[in-house]
Amino acid sequence: MTQYFDPYNADRPLMLKCGCGKDHTVAEHQQEASASSATVELKRRSLTSEFEAYSNAFIEATLVKAIFPQDEVRRRFLRAVGKGTAMAAISSVLPMASLQAMAQDKNALEKTRLKIGFIPITCATPLIMAHPLGFYSKQGLSVELNKTAGWALIRDKMINKEYDATHFLSPMPLAISMGLGSNQTPMNVATIQNINGQAITMSIRHKDNRDPKNWKGFKFGIPFDYSMHNFLLRYFLAEHGLNPDTDVQLRVIPPAEMVANLRAGNIDGFLGPDPFNQRAVYDEVGYLHTLTRDLWNGHPCCAFGTSTEFIQKNPNTFAALYRAVLTAAAMARDPANRELIAKVIAPSQYLNQPEAVVTQVLTGKYADGLGKIQNVPDRADFDPMPWQSMAVWMLTQMKRWGYIKGDVNYKQIAEKVFLMTDARKHMKDLGQPFTAGPTYAKHKIMGKEFDAAKADAYAKSFAISKMG
Ligand SMILES: [Zn+2]
Ligand SMILES: [Zn+2]
Numbered sequence: 086m087t088q089y090f091d092p093y094n095a096d097r098p099l100m101l102k103c104g105c106g107k108d109h110t111v112a113e114h115q116q117e118a119s120a121s122s123a124t125v126e127l128k129r130r131s132l133t134s135e136f137e138a139y140s141n142a143f144i145e146a147t148l149v150k151a152i153f154p155q156d157e158v159r160r161r162f163l164r165a166v167g168k169g170t171a172m173a174a175i176s177s178v179l180p181m182a183s184l185q186a187m188a189q190d191k192n193a194l195e196k197t198r199l200k201i202g203f204i205p206i207t208c209a210t211p212l213i214m215a216h217p218l219g220f221y222s223k224q225g226l227s228v229e230l231n232k233t234a235g236w237a238l239i240r241d242k243m244i245n246k247e248y249d250a251t252h253f254l255s256p257m258p259l260a261i262s263m264g265l266g267s268n269q270t271p272m273n274v275a276t277i278q279n280i281n282g283q284a285i286t287m288s289i290r291h292k293d294n295r296d297p298k299n300w301k302g303f304k305f306g307i308p309f310d311y312s313m314h315n316f317l318l319r320y321f322l323a324e325h326g327l328n329p330d331t332d333v334q335l336r337v338i339p340p341a342e343m344v345a346n347l348r349a350g351n352i353d354g355f356l357g358p359d360p361f362n363q364r365a366v367y368d369e370v371g372y373l374h375t376l377t378r379d380l381w382n383g384h385p386c387c388a389f390g391t392s393t394e395f396i397q398k399n400p401n402t403f404a405a406l407y408r409a410v411l412t413a414a415a416m417a418r419d420p421a422n423r424e425l426i427a428k429v430i431a432p433s434q435y436l437n438q439p440e441a442v443v444t445q446v447l448t449g450k451y452a453d454g455l456g457k458i459q460n461v462p463d464r465a466d467f468d469p470m471p472w473q474s475m476a477v478w479m480l481t482q483m484k485r486w487g488y489i490k491g492d493v494n495y496k497q498i499a500e501k502v503f504l505m506t507d508a509r510k511h512m513k514d515l516g517q518p519f520t521a522g523p524t525y526a527k528h529k530i531m532g533k534e535f536d537a538a539k540a541d542a543y544a545k546s547f548a549i550s551k552m553g
């Protein structure tokens with residue numbers, strides 16, 4: 086038994102139950118204590134009338150923005166019909182009406198016990214923190230958060246209906262809805278979870294080899310084929326003259342295994358989600374080469390979504406979920422809450438990471454692994470708006486790299502999967518004088534402008550691609 090209890094061995098912890106009665110280490114005890122006091126403080130902040138007013142206004146503004154992505158169109162509409170008519174029209178369409186009805190009548194929920202999947206990464210911050218902060222229960226929902234090992238499993242559990250809703254990589258609902266890599270099942274992106282927040286992390290062995298032009302033959306980890314990670318890494322490599330299909334190897338590795346693979350030398354680097362980029366620095370096995378924020382500032386990464394069938398069968402439950410996640414997003418956007426949020430989501434049942442790692446990611450004050458402390462407040466951010474132009478960009482890259490064969494109706498797919506124009510369609514059905522106009526945002530990726538209106542030409546414009 087001495088191998089278990091060896092009180093005179095300086096190199097081993099003394100394995101006895103913690104003073105609190107739980108079977109965990111002192112470090113875990115401290116992490117739990119710090120998480121619970123942070124939870125108390127964030128809950129207190131969430132219950133202030135100031136935050137409630139802010140978060141209601143945020144949710145309403147998000148919905149109005151979803152109906153009128155172009156502010157010009159919103160203003161024209163308001164001027165044409167007046168505020169009262171506009172509010173009545175908007176509240177008669179998804180999901181504001183159900184949101185408001187919900188507050189009075191929790192019985193309207195079609196389903197109250199829900200299983201939600203997540204991957205333990207900082208992208209999922211809003212949907213994770215909504216759990217300990219009681220945002221789901223406040224909406225009358227009893228949510229079980231299911232930590233899941235990898236993205237293929239998330240996809241399968243959504244198709245098999247084991248999960249009611251989930252944390253997705255934002256390209257996944259597009260791929261699943263098109264039947265790419267799985268049975269075709271209509272899925273929707275309800276909100277984007279996070280923007281930015283990813284990085285190219287390179288092995289510390291390559292700390293003096295930072296020019297991507299010299300990376301021929303390298304092996305890189307990505308979390309999934311249908312991920313912004315894959316598309317951004319491919320884009321980045323191609324811009325530096327490397328063909329991602331023939332000059333390097335890309336390997337799908339679950340996020341939680343990326344650092345171990347880097348340490349073992351199985352890969353030279355990865356474009357992965359946090360906290361694993363920062364974890365590689367913390368473990369002294371890697372350095373942060375490029376933040377994805379510097380490739381495309383404001384790029385979407387993960388999403389919160391569910392199947393189209395679930396939304397159709399449970400519109401009120403969906404609205405309640407939507408509201409809970411958006412309330413969390415409203416809180417996560419405020420930099421003043423980030424340190425506390427890091428403490429809340431760091432423990433084992435969520436991210437299972439040292440608090441210091443998560444804090445560096447969420448505050449943007451971090452060690453880069455090359456001896457410098459950086460200060461990039463928007464390294465990770467939480468903007469829920471599911472711009473359809475972002476979906477179109479993802480589709481252009483799927484086309485570019487051969488995931489989609491044949492012609493693509495970019496807009497049709499984007500509008501079906503990214504829930505923005507559903508409400509607009511209802512508005513038209515209601516006979517509202519709504520002029521469609523241009524509804525796509527423009528984005529800049531590595532200095533080059535992307536205009537969703539010219540998607541096909543864009544997909545064909547790249548020197549390095551898999552299109553024949
Ligand atoms: Zn304890
Ligand atoms: Zn993500």
